[in-house]
Amino acid sequence: MCRLSAITSSEYISPMENILSLETMKEGHDGSGLGLMLKDLGGPFKDLKDFPILSTICSNKGVEDLTAFMRSRGFAEKFSWEPAIKNVPGVERRDHYLVKVYDYPAEYRDKPKSEKEDLLMNTRLAIRKMGEPDGSIFAFSFYPDVLTLKEVGDPLQLGEFFNLDKSDIKSKIVLAQGRQNTNYAIYLYACHPFFIQGYGTMTNGENTAFVPIREFLMGRGNPGYMGYNSDSEVFTHIAHYVNRSLGYPLHYYKDVITPLKEKEIDTRSDAQAIRLLKRSLRPLCIDGPNCVIGFTPDGSVFMVQDAKKLRPGVVGGVPGKYGLMSEVCGLDSAVPQRDKSTDIFPMKYDMVIIAPGAREVTVWNQLHA
Amino acid sequence: MEPASRLDQNHKLSLKEFPYIIRWREDRCTRCGRCTAVCPVKAIEPAVNIQRTVTSEGSSPEPKVTRRLTHVVKQSTDIERYCIGCGTCALVCPTEAIFPEYNFQHKFYHFKNKGGIPYMRGGRRNDPSVSTLDKLKFTRISMLTDPALDAGRHEFRIRTLLGRNLSADHLPIKVEGDRLTVDPNVFVPPVREIYPIRIGSMSIGALSPHMWEGLAMGITYLNEVEGLPVVMCSGEGGMPPSILKSSAIKYFILQIASGYFGWDEIIHALPDMIEDPCAIEIKYGQGAKPGDGGLLQAYKVLGLISKIRGVPQFVDLASPPTHQTKYSIEEAVAKMITSMSMAWGFRVPVYPKISGTKTARAVLNNLARNPYAAALCIDGEDGGTGAAYNVSMDKMGHPIASNIRDCYLDLVKQGKQNELPLIAAGGVGKAGNLAANAAALIMLGASAVDIGKYIMQTAAGCFGDEYNRCNVCNLGKCPRGITTQDPKLYRRLDPDKVAERVVEVFKAADVELKKIFAPLGRSTELPIGMSDALGVGDKDIADRLQISYVC
Ligand code: SF4
Ligand code: SF4
Numbered sequence: 001m002c003r004l005s006a007i008t009s010s011e012y013i014s015p016m017e018n019i020l021s022l023e024t025m026k027e028g029h030d031g032s033g034l035g036l037m038l039k040d041l042g043g044p045f046k047d048l049k050d051f052p053i054l055s056t057i058c059s060n061k062g063v064e065d066l067t068a069f070m071r072s073r074g075f076a077e078k079f080s081w082e083p084a085i086k087n088v089p090g091v092e093r094r095d096h097y098l099v100k101v102y103d104y105p106a107e108y109r110d111k112p113k114s115e116k117e118d119l120l121m122n123t124r125l126a127i128r129k130m131g132e133p134d135g136s137i138f139a140f141s142f143y144p145d146v147l148t149l150k151e152v153g154d155p156l157q158l159g160e161f162f163n164l165d166k167s168d169i170k171s172k173i174v175l176a177q178g179r180q181n182t183n184y185a186i187y188l189y190a191c192h193p194f195f196i197q198g199y200g201t202m203t204n205g206e207n208t209a210f211v212p213i214r215e216f217l218m219g220r221g222n223p224g225y226m227g228y229n230s231d232s233e234v235f236t237h238i239a240h241y242v243n244r245s246l247g248y249p250l251h252y253y254k255d256v257i258t259p260l261k262e263k264e265i266d267t268r269s270d271a272q273a274i275r276l277l278k279r280s281l282r283p284l285c286i287d288g289p290n291c292v293i294g295f296t297p298d299g300s301v302f303m304v305q306d307a308k309k310l311r312p313g314v315v316g317g318v319p320g321k322y323g324l325m326s327e328v329c330g331l332d333s334a335v336p337q338r339d340k341s342t343d344i345f346p347m348k349y350d351m352v353i354i355a356p357g358a359r360e361v362t363v364w365n366q367l368h369a
Numbered sequence: 370m371e372p373a374s375r376l377d378q379n380h381k382l383s384l385k386e387f388p389y390i391i392r393w394r395e396d397r398c399t400r401c402g403r404c405t406a407v408c409p410v411k412a413i414e415p416a417v418n419i420q421r422t423v424t425s426e427g428s429s430p431e432p433k434v435t436r437r438l439t440h441v442v443k444q445s446t447d448i449e450r451y452c453i454g455c456g457t458c459a460l461v462c463p464t465e466a467i468f469p470e471y472n473f474q475h476k477f478y479h480f481k482n483k484g485g486i487p488y489m490r491g492g493r494r495n496d497p498s499v500s501t502l503d504k505l506k507f508t509r510i511s512m513l514t515d516p517a518l519d520a521g522r523h524e525f526r527i528r529t530l531l532g533r534n535l536s537a538d539h540l541p542i543k544v545e546g547d548r549l550t551v552d553p554n555v556f557v558p559p560v561r562e563i564y565p566i567r568i569g570s571m572s573i574g575a576l577s578p579h580m581w582e583g584l585a586m587g588i589t590y591l592n593e594v595e596g597l598p599v600v601m602c603s604g605e606g607g608m609p610p611s612i613l614k615s616s617a618i619k620y621f622i623l624q625i626a627s628g629y630f631g632w633d634e635i636i637h638a639l640p641d642m643i644e645d646p647c648a649i650e651i652k653y654g655q656g657a658k659p660g661d662g663g664l665l666q667a668y669k670v671l672g673l674i675s676k677i678r679g680v681p682q683f684v685d686l687a688s689p690p691t692h693q694t695k696y697s698i699e700e701a702v703a704k705m706i707t708s709m710s711m712a713w714g715f716r717v718p719v720y721p722k723i724s725g726t727k728t729a730r731a732v733l734n735n736l737a738r739n740p741y742a743a744a745l746c747i748d749g750e751d752g753g754t755g756a757a758y759n760v761s762m763d764k765m766g767h768p769i770a771s772n773i774r775d776c777y778l779d780l781v782k783q784g785k786q787n788e789l790p791l792i793a794a795g796g797v798g799k800a801g802n803l804a805a806n807a808a809a810l811i812m813l814g815a816s817a818v819d820i821g822k823y824i825m826q827t828a829a830g831c832f833g834d835e836y837n838r839c840n841v842c843n844l845g846k847c848p849r850g851i852t853t854q855d856p857k858l859y860r861r862l863d864p865d866k867v868a869e870r871v872v873e874v875f876k877a878a879d880v881e882l883k884k885i886f887a888p889l890g891r892s893t894e895l896p897i898g899m900s901d902a903l904g905v906g907d908k909d910i911a912d913r914l915q916i917s918y919v920c
Contacts, residue, residue, distance in 0.1 A: 206511065206890070208509075208511065208889060208890035208891055208899075209891065209894070209896070209899065210901070211898065211899055211900055211901045212786075212896070212897060212898040212899055215781045215786065215898060216784070216786065216787065218781075218784075219781060219782070219783065219784020219785070219786070220784060221784065245538075246537055246538065247544055248542075248544060248549060249544065249547040249548070249549075251547070252549065258893075259893070259894075261526065262562065269548070270548050270549050270550065272550075272551040273542050273548075273549035273550060273551050274549070276535070276540050276542065276551065276557065277537065277540070277542070277549070279530055279534045279560055280534050280535055280536060280537040280540055280787065281537055281787075282530065282534070282787055282894055283786070283787050283894075283897070283898075285893055285894040287890070287891050287892065287893040287894050287896075288890055288891075289890070308518070308890070308892070
């Protein structure tokens with residue numbers, strides 16, 4: 001089972017904290033990959049919050065192609081960052097782990113946010129399309145204040161490889177996932193967390209309903225609903241679809257992916273609406289043992305799971321710092337000073353939402369909403 | 370030496386030409402006469418034979434010839450009285466002295482066109498080969514990467530939706546604060562939550578009153594006692610007014626077909642109806658006899674039927690192959706769907722049923738653009754019928770598997786796979802594998818499946834099979850009392866026993882569906898279109914259906 005570690009904090013933290021918590025949750029072989037997604041960035045990115053950040057892995061040729069491409073699209077480079085790679089046995093080093101901050105093309109600077117977001121997504125997709133056939137460029141995210149690092153290997157070793165303990169890369173929200181056991185020839189685009197227009201999520205558990213969900217999403221007319229090298233990518237896109245495209249409040253994500261039974265719906269004051277939703281979005285019911293942890297563009301962080309999840313995730317912490325983990329030992333590592341009796345193990349009807357700035361934890365109960 | 374009688378028997382048929390040959394054992398037969406009395410087609414009759422015995426007693430041969438008369442059971446070689454292989458004779462024989470045997474070398478079809486009238490029958494396509502549906506298997510088994518579910522203990526929700534599901538962006542939903550509300554002034558099409566296996570259209574004229582009653586009691590019990598929302602379609606020909614006006618009407622889908630039989634009664638009952646029917650099915654075609662209208666032969670148009678249908682007794686009731694209002698697909702479908710919807714104040718889902726065809730996608734795309742179309746039912750070539758020409762049954766139509774798959778994938782392309790449910794019919798449970806066939810069709814993209822012949826076979830012991838056994842449903846001579854209006858015959862069928870079997874069949878299928886869905890890890894929603902769970906050991910089928918080839 002993949003290990004998930006998310007931390008949301010009012011202070012800037014190092015992603016190394018997440019990697020250490022992943023390490024405590026390790027059970028057996030774990031070389032299949034690490035994904036880190038950082039939001040609300042500090043360090044060198046602290047003053048660049050309004051500018052989109054492109055996170056990539058490029059070959060030497062990829063860097064040239066990318067530079068030419070971004071120039072042709074009118075993106076002016078403002079800042080560039082690469083982790084100071086330290087060679088570690090067992091991790092195969094690629095040419096460049098390139099993170100670049102751009103200014104919008106002139107004609108987009110005054111456009112509404114949604115148009116800018118569409119531009120960023122379409123640009124990322126175009127880069128992906130350009131670099132995917134020969135593996136010269138992998139583009140993971142292109143959005144203001146979000147940075148993604150991914151590589152195949154053991155998370156702790158990768159932490160060393162990216163030199164994260166010494167790096168000044170910090171953020172207030174970190175999602176980290178370590179793939180465990182079941183994947184060998186891992187493809188970088190199959191590595192969690194996944195990102196689309198401000199939404200980042202990671203999941204554990206196999207997604208049994210993957211094919212119908214993927215087919216449904218691909219029919220929504222959004223070019224960003226693509227990829228699906230991992231069956232978990234759909235969870236990110238569902239969150240985006242429900243919250244951004246349809247404009248429903250975040251907690252309806254729970255109603256969509258794990259809908260109530262007909263009788264239970266009657267207990268809700270918005271029964272009529274969710275009955276309609278349940279029918280219209282029937283193919284998005286995940287129907288599998290999954291735990292989803294993610295963030296939304298406003299910096300809310302959430303955890304939600306299906307009733308079939310045998311080992312539920314856990315949320316706990318202190319005001320100003322909360323961890324959302326797949327195992328309680330990960331939480332012990334990340335926020336040891338918390339009162340453990342207040343830990344939350346979200347039950348089948350629960351969705352835990354932590355407000356931006358790690359201020360407040362809400363357990364939204366689907367049955368009693 | 371010249372024979373005493375002519376040897377020239379040309380223009381007569383030998384038993385070898387017949388599909389079933391009666392094996393009769395003289396040594397066992399007690400001459401009770403039951404078999405000849407019960408034979409629905411008079412294929413056997415008592416006859417007298419002269420038996421010549423030569424005996425010799427004493428030390429030197431002194432042959433003595435004796436002739437005596439013996440009674441035998443003789444099979445007719447009259448093509449009009451061919452043995453249908455039903456086996457009713459064997460059923461009633463107290464000494465197991467008689468049974469029909471299939472004759473693989475028969476030339477029955479060569480001769481069954483006397484008077485220039487092609488062979489007509491009931492039943493299904495006479496093709497005993499393994500169907501595509503029966504070749505499909507479920508190859509995605511969760512174990513360690515994903516916990517398999519316990520079919521016996523886990524809670525499963527095996528339900529489907531019948532009706533037009535609006536896409537989320539067309540729902541009249543508004544965001545108010547952090548809640549969603551519904552605008553009550555906007556029309557939302559009716560949607561029913563039903564069991565994904567339905568009893569397909571079989572009319573009250575095609576079925577005997579006892580059979581129909583048994584099925585109706587069975588589904589009512591399933592709904593009201595077992596909590597399984599199984600629904601049944603009336604077929605063409607209306608319904609008894611007592612049911613139309615009862616609350617049980619909600620378990621029924623009313624069918625309107627090109628003959629509009631029975632609709633006078635239905636329209637008259639409308640003001641007194643206390644519940645809405647589950648749905649309205651507009652029949653444009655039938656898998657067993659594509660391009661042909663419904664047919665109830667005169668033999669079956671007796672008292673009750675003539676009353677419900679509003680026609681005289683003993684006349685052939687042939688529905689035209691198309692609806693008379695049909696000038697174009699747009700007009701036919703849109704007009705009928707809208708007018709049927711209007712009759713019930715747009716509270717009842719209305720959908721068409723067509724026979725499996727290469728052109729199904731054209732119909733589908735027309736429906737996809739009609740916001741009132743509630744579903745599309747496609748009836749494949751293995752569907753059954755009460756009466757049709759053999760050529761229509763055996764040679765016309767389209768297999769259901771690829772038809773449903775193509776339609777589903779077409780909807781996927783348009784992103785409308787959840788909006789317009791597809792209902793698959795024709796050959797479900799052909800070889801007895803009801804749940805497996807249903808699950809396979811669901812994974813290919815069907816939202817529900819219909820059964821007909823299967824329920825006749827399992828609930829009432831219908832003799833029919835793909836070797837043309839029995840299949841005289843059209844003649845009103847059904848030896849089981851299933852498809853006849855002759856009280857002498859349908860008295861044999863106990864409606865309570867039929868109902869009991871209907872309940873057993875659905876309960877068993879429900880367990881089997883769970884046994885299939887549990888290892889796939891699915892329990893909350895029906896795995897519609899979960900094609901990655903399917904595999905087949907035939908590369909061509911795998912390619913055609915876009916599922917995995919396994920060996
Ligand atoms: S099998 Fe049926 S049709 Fe044939 S002789 Fe027996 S009863 Fe008659
Ligand atoms: S038993 Fe009745 S219903 Fe079955 S094939 Fe024979 S005639 Fe038809």
